[in-house]
Amino acid sequence: MAKAWNQTRVSEALGIQYPIIQGPLGGLSSQRLTAAVSNFGGLGSFGAHGLEPGAIKDVIAEIRSLTARPFAMNLWVSMEDAGARDSDAAAFRRALSRLTPYIKGVGGTQPEFALYKPIRFEDQVRVLFDANVPAFSFICGIPPREIMDEARRRGIVTMGTATTTEEAIALEQAGVDIVVASGFEAGGHRGSFLRRAEDSLSGMFSLVPQAVDAVKIPVVAAGGIADARGIVASFALGAEGVQMGTAFLACEESGAHPLHREAILSGKAARTALTRGFTGRLARGIDNELLRALNRPGTEILPYPLQRFLMRNLALPAQKAGRADLLALWAGQSANLVRCHGTSDLLQSLVDGVSMRLDSTK
Numbered sequence: 001m002a003k004a005w006n007q008t009r010v011s012e013a014l015g016i017q018y019p020i021i022q023g024p025l026g027g028l029s030s031q032r033l034t035a036a037v038s039n040f041g042g043l044g045s046f047g048a049h050g051l052e053p054g055a056i057k058d059v060i061a062e063i064r065s066l067t068a069r070p071f072a073m074n075l076w077v078s079m080e081d082a083g084a085r086d087s088d089a090a091a092f093r094r095a096l097s098r099l100t101p102y103i104k105g106v107g108g109t110q111p112e113f114a115l116y117k118p119i120r121f122e123d124q125v126r127v128l129f130d131a132n133v134p135a136f137s138f139i140c141g142i143p144p145r146e147i148m149d150e151a152r153r154r155g156i157v158t159m160g161t162a163t164t165t166e167e168a169i170a171l172e173q174a175g176v177d178i179v180v181a182s183g184f185e186a187g188g189h190r191g192s193f194l195r196r197a198e199d200s201l202s203g204m205f206s207l208v209p210q211a212v213d214a215v216k217i218p219v220v221a222a223g224g225i226a227d228a229r230g231i232v233a234s235f236a237l238g239a240e241g242v243q244m245g246t247a248f249l250a251c252e253e254s255g256a257h258p259l260h261r262e263a264i265l266s267g268k269a270a271r272t273a274l275t276r277g278f279t280g281r282l283a284r285g286i287d288n289e290l291l292r293a294l295n296r297p298g299t300e301i302l303p304y305p306l307q308r309f310l311m312r313n314l315a316l317p318a319q320k321a322g323r324a325d326l327l328a329l330w331a332g333q334s335a336n337l338v339r340c341h342g343t344s345d346l347l348q349s350l351v352d353g354v355s356m357r358l359d360s361t362k
Contacts, residue, residue, distance in 0.1 A: 005358050006351075009218040010241035013157055013177055014135060015070045017041030018351060020231070021159075021180075021220060023245025024074035024137065026050070026188060028330070030255035031059060033248060035066030036343040044069075045137060049076040050305075052119060056127045070134035072159065077141030078193065079121050081280060081303040089113040094300035095307065098293060099314050102326050108317035116306060122147075129154060137161070139182075139191030142174045149175075159220070161191035163200040168211040168219070170194065180243050181211040183223025187246045187272070187332035189283040197282035205237065212238030226337035228353025246332040251343045259324040261341075268324070269335035278311055278328040280304030286329040290314075 010019040022037040024047030034044035046063065048056045056073070063071055092113040103110060125147055128136055136151055137159035143151075151158050152175065160176040162168035168179045182191055183204025192200035202210075204223040212219050221234035222243035234242050249256050250264040263269055263286055271287040277294025278285060281304040285291055294301070301307055311328060318326040340346035 005235065005354055008240035010178060010220060013218070014043050016043050018347070019220070019241030020347065020350060021045060021072070021241060021243040022248045023186075023188070023222065023243050024048075024072070025245060025249055025254065025256075026330075028249060028255045028260070030253060031062040031066060033251060033253040033255070033343060034063050034071050036251075036253050037248065037347065038067045038069035038071045040344060040347045041069075042347060043072055043135065045072040045074055047074045048124065049074065049079070050119075050308075051124070053123045053127045056124055057131065060127070060131045060133060072135035072137045072157075073128050073133045074137045074139070075121060075124050075128070077121060077138050077143055080116075080118060080305060084116055084303040084306055085118070087116070087302055087306055091300065091302060092306075092310070095302045095310055098296075098299050099310070102290065102293075103314050103317065106314070106317040106321040106323055106326065108313060111310070111313040116309075129156070132156065135159060137180070139189070141193040142171060142176070145174075161222075162211060163190055163192045163197070163207070164194065164202055165207070165210045165214050167192070167194050167200075168215050172215040172217050176217065178218050178220055178241075179211060179215060180220045180222050181207045181239070182243075183207050183221075184274075184284075185224030185333040186222055187249070187284050187335070188330045189279070189281055190274075192282075204234075208234065208237040208239050224332055224334045226332070226334035227339075228350050228357060230334065230337075231350060231354050232357050246330075246335050247338050247340070247346055248343065249330065250335075250338045250341070251346060252341055253343050257319050257327070259319060259322065259327060260329050263324050263329050264331055264335050264338055265341065267336055269329070269331040272331050272333055272335065276301050277307070280307035283330065284332060286331045286335070288327070288329065289325040290327065 020042040024045040026047040037044035139161040160171040184201040190197040218240040220241040221239035273287040
């Protein structure tokens with residue numbers, strides 16, 4: 001007797017009913033969204049890479065107060081780019097010059113240069129281990145061997161992101177349990193780590209079957225999946241689960257600003273583009289005035305995360321002014337397929353749609 005579509009190595013390893021993983025969404029995560037996805041039977045995720053260890057501890061406690069189901073905490077292995085600790089006030093002023101007219105236009109305050117204060121990845125991981133989180137997902141690299149070994153000893157499922165087949169192989173060799181094959185269609189940051197992100201832009205339809213053939217561990221498809229059709233297609237390529245970000249970002253439970261959710265649901269995300277201008281690392285967002293300005297030749301972009309810190313000085317006043325065209329609006333290439341406003345409605349539509357399509361082929 002054939003297995004049900006949701007009975008895969010991914011759902012078995014994570015202890016979930018449906019192999020549907022909510023993308024961690026970085027600074028747009030929310031405990032409500034993470035818990036809602038997990039309570040339905042998927043895997044909720046929380047992107048904690050920008051948080052101090054104490055704040056991560058509080059986030060985990062709140063998620064656990066909202067769900068008894070498995071969930072994932074997501075971190076970035078590489079926390080900064082070359083030059084972040086050496087960047088000076090002159091570079092800050094050059095990068096700020098492109099933003100100054102926009103900040104003034106929305107009534108914001110011009111920021112002053114401040115020295116960079118790093119957060120250590122190892123300190124963040126220690127909080128995850130002390131809390132014995134069910135799953136630990138990561139991008140932008142592979143954790144040191146001792147971290148991978150401790151996760152295994154504690155029974156914490158590890159999930160690493162690959163943007164190329166070579167990265168998938170490297171993750172398997174490092175002992176990762178599940179590899180997330182992220183196509184360049186995905187919204188938000190590229191998780192590349194073996195080569196420059198610009199040189200690691202494989203589409204999901206190309207990347208997933210090659211990763212499936214290259215590794216023995218289960219592969220999760222990510223990038224451009226927004227509805228049941230995308231899930232069915234991903235499974236046909238050999239994936240045993242999917243990770244979806246933009247569709248969950250549009251849900252009312254997410255941490256996205258209403259302007260961001262409205263842009264996705266209203267069809268304003270018809271065109272997306274890649275940029276380093278929002279944070280210093282390559283990422284995909286809605287093609288708007290701000291993205292185009294930052295992509296102009298000659299624009300000074302600070303190393304990650306300094307550019308991300310700088311952009312906050314425009315984000316808050318732009319939100320208050322209702323200027324979606326001056327916000328970093330993360331979105332994948334299939335954003336215009338997103339229809340649902342609520343997490344439960346979205347997940348139910350995905351489960352029903354996949355079941356209907358797969359049953360009709362039997």
